[in-house]
Amino acid sequence: MRGTKVVIDGREIGGKEGMTILEAAEKADIHVPTLCHKKDLSATGVCRICVVEMEGSPTLVGACHTPISEGMVIYTQSPKVLASRKATLEVMLAAHKGPCITDSRIEQCELQRLASELEVGPPRFALSEPRFYPAEEVSPYVRRDLSRCILCRRCIKACREIAKKDVFSIGYRGFDSKVIVDCDEFLNKEVCRDCGICIDYCPTSALTSPSHRAERNEKKEGLEVRQEERNRDGNNRYKLLGMLKSEQTRSGSVSSKVIPGIARRLNISVGEVYGVATFYSFLSTRPLGRNIIRICKSLPCYLKDAPMIIEVVEKALGIRPGKTTADGKFSFELMNCIGACDKAPAMLVDNDVHGNLTPDKILKVLKSYS
Ligand code: SF4
Ligand code: FES
Ligand code: FES
Structure with missing residues (x-):
């Protein structure tokens, strides 16, 4: 060398x-x-x-x-x-x-x-809505208080690389990112084998032990420390995004019912599949309406009147972002970028970009899809 x-x-x-x-x-x-x-x-x-x-x-x-x-x-x-x-x-x-x-x-x-x-x-400053999750005390082994999680991912890596389990993944994106178990479920006894590694690697009090930590030491013996990320499913993981896209096109969503099957076929964890499905804005784990309205919530669009579009769409359709109209015609989503900053204020309806919007123009656009 x-x-x-x-x-x-x-x-x-x-x-x-x-x-x-x-x-x-x-x-x-x-x-x-x-x-x-x-x-x-x-x-x-x-x-x-x-x-x-x-x-x-x-x-x-x-x-x-x-x-x-x-x-x-x-x-x-x-x-x-x-x-x-x-x-x-x-x-x-x-x-x-x-x-x-x-x-x-x-x-x-x-x-x-x-x-x-x-x-x-x-x-010196406070977020108007800090991330808050109720503390979870379901598992007899690990108490999770994700409001204290700083998303360092040490628990994910320690569980995967040292304990050789794959209990945790990252789900969602941006400010909503969260350490998840399976399809964002409680940590249960079946998936966790009580080695306590995640607790030891957590730098905050997000993961703590409901019992005394000393009890765990014996269980850790024999866990083999691995220096490099495991690639046990390297031949299959690359297929994940393609499979999720096909499922989205075929069924209109990637529901949590199909996620365990995809995970089994690719030999990766359910949490990892769910994490990817909730990360990309073109995928959705819940059924969406016939037409999907997407508005960018990031700063450049915010400065170019995105709040006006959101308000007009909310009033016109009677739904908040993240919801679908009762007749199933429209879903309304906020995203981090729709690639139309040059035409802002802009929105996407399905794959069509509508730019330089005014309240009147928005109403006309919505009518054309009704
Ligand atoms: S180790 Fe702790 S702080 Fe880091 S991602 Fe996991 S729960 Fe959050
Ligand atoms: S990016 Fe280096 S310690 Fe986190
Ligand atoms: S500063 Fe809050 S858990 Fe460490």
């Missing part, structure tokens, strides 16, 4: 090809904070806490998943890096329900420790 020299915080470090910036930094005892990363799990690169500045790169890069290359010059403590880490953590804390950061009764978690390390206090 070839040697690779990099400079981190002014120190020349000799690394090996394939090593990440984080590994090179650790080799020289340079601390880079991490959150979604764990040494014995494959990299996810979702939290952006480990960002560093790299000469020549217009953006900050994630140290935990960016490989080093010859001559790289890295700064781990520049003002830009520190500001970015703080802002990321503050957003996480704001989206995270619960008084834990100010409540001394709650055992310190990694998120709180990171807040102390980065000198981040209680968030």
Whole structure:
């Protein structure tokens, strides 16, 4: 393997090809904070806490998943890096329900420790509707309080790569993203074998043990730690999206009744199939109406009057986003992008783009599909 020299915080470090910036930094005892990363799990690169500045790169890069290359010059403590880490953590804390950061009764978690390390206090802003899920106490093994989940995905990876089960997946998208079990069901005894690995890897109090943690240690013995993500179904996973699209076209939705069958055929978990089915906006797990109205809810369209379209459609059809009219003619969905920013305010009806909309024009468009 070839040697690779990099400079981190002014120190020349000799690394090996394939090593990440984080590994090179650790080799020289340079601390880079991490959150979604764990040494014995494959990299996810979702939290952006480990960002560093790299000469020549217009953006900050994630140290935990960016490989080093010859001559790289890295700064781990520049003002830009520190500001970015703080802002990321503050957003996480704001989206995270619960008084834990100010409540001394709650055992310190990694998120709180990171807040102390980065000198981040209680968030300066609050989300009007923070993510909230009632705590789930159905499983005798794991208590789930997903309002405290920061979507680091460590539980998913630990369960898949260490426990060699595939209990958790990510479902939905954007702000609605959530760690799910099967088709977003309760964690039950049948799927979970009580190894407690997910609890140990959870950096917050989102996953806790209803019983005492010491009881689990024996069960963990014998669990083989794997360094690379398992690819036991590598021949089949690539077929998933095609199968879901066919099902959507054939039946008008990908219902949770067909998901276990697809999972079995591809030898992947039900949760993974459900996660993909709820991620893509052209797929739906519930039956939709004959015509589907899609409006973009992202910032550029918001600034170009998307709220006006939403209001007019709501009034005209008498339904809220996410619903279908009683006669089954229209479903009304909000999406992150419909690819029509240049024509905004715009909406999609099925595959047709209608742009430069005014309230009158919207009513005419709706009438033409009635
Ligand atoms: S439940 Fe815990 S480990 Fe799993 S994604 Fe949420 S914070 Fe991470
Ligand atoms: S620790 Fe690197 S992206 Fe999360
Ligand atoms: S800060 Fe809320 S669980 Fe850690």
